Amino acid sequence: EKLSRVKKLFEDGQSEIDTLTEKELFLTGLALYWAEGFKSLKEGRLGFCNSDPRMIKFIIKWFEKALNVKKEDFILRTEFNESHKNRTEEIKAYWSKITKFPLSQFEKPFYQHSIWLRNYSNRDEYFGLLRVRVRRSSELLNKMRGWINGLGKAV
Numbered sequence: 001e002k003l004s005r006v007k008k009l010f011e012d013g014q015s016e017i018d019t020l021t022e023k024e025l026f027l028t029g030l031a032l033y034w035a036e037g038f039k040s041l042k043e044g045r046l047g048f049c050n051s052d053p054r055m056i057k058f059i060i061k062w063f064e065k066a067l068n069v070k071k072e073d074f075i076l077r078t079e080f081n082e083s084h085k086n087r088t089e090e091i092k093a094y095w096s097k098i099t100k101f102p103l104s105q106f107e108k109p110f111y112q113h114s115i116w117l118r119n120y121s122n123r124d125e126y127f128g129l130l131r132v133r134v135r136r137s138s139e140l141l142n143k144m145r146g147w148i149n150g151l152g153k154a155v
Contacts, residue, residue: 022066027151029062034148038133038141046137046144049079051129053098060099060132073135076101080128082111095130 020028024079032055046067048059063069076085076099078091088109110131134140 003103025062025155026066029059029066030144030147032059032062033144034151037144039145039148041141041145042099044138044141045134046141047133049129049131051127056095056098056130056132063134069134069137071101072105074101074105075133075135075138076105077107077110077131077133078128079110079112079131080126081112084123084126084128085111090138091127094127099130099132130146 033048036048036050036055036059038045046063046069048056049057050056060074063074064071075096078088078095080087080091084091091094092103092106092109096106112128
């Protein structure tokens with residue numbers, strides 16, 4: 001009975017989300033960027049980092065549709081634990097398939113140097129995270145910081 005109720009709630013919630021208007025898309029992406037995007041002026045350009053493939057696909061579409069970022073201006077980099085170094089090509093191929101970007105737009109991976117305290121049974125389902133950056137976007141970064149500030153004052 002609980003499983004049936006959970007499934008119904010999930011389906012109801014999903015059906016309540018319709019196609020987003022331009023304004024809704026902009027604000028949704030902005031809030032997501034505020035939470036997960038690069039905001040420091042030291043970074044010098046727009047960037048976003050996450051391990052959720054749906055979130056990565058959403059933010060890429062948002063960059064393209066809301067901010068008019070061209071496909072060739074994206075730079076991608078995988079980041080994952082060095083214990084998966086032997087899976088580097090598999091992990092890059094996974095993110096390339098998710099994003100539909102060629103491997104030529106991927107930089108050298110970043111290997112995290114941390115010791116895992118236990119072994120996980122789903123080790124082959126680990127794909128680290130993807131860092132998405134935008135070339136020549138320092139002006140957009142400054143504008144982004146203003147949008148975020150405005151959004152914070154809007155409530």
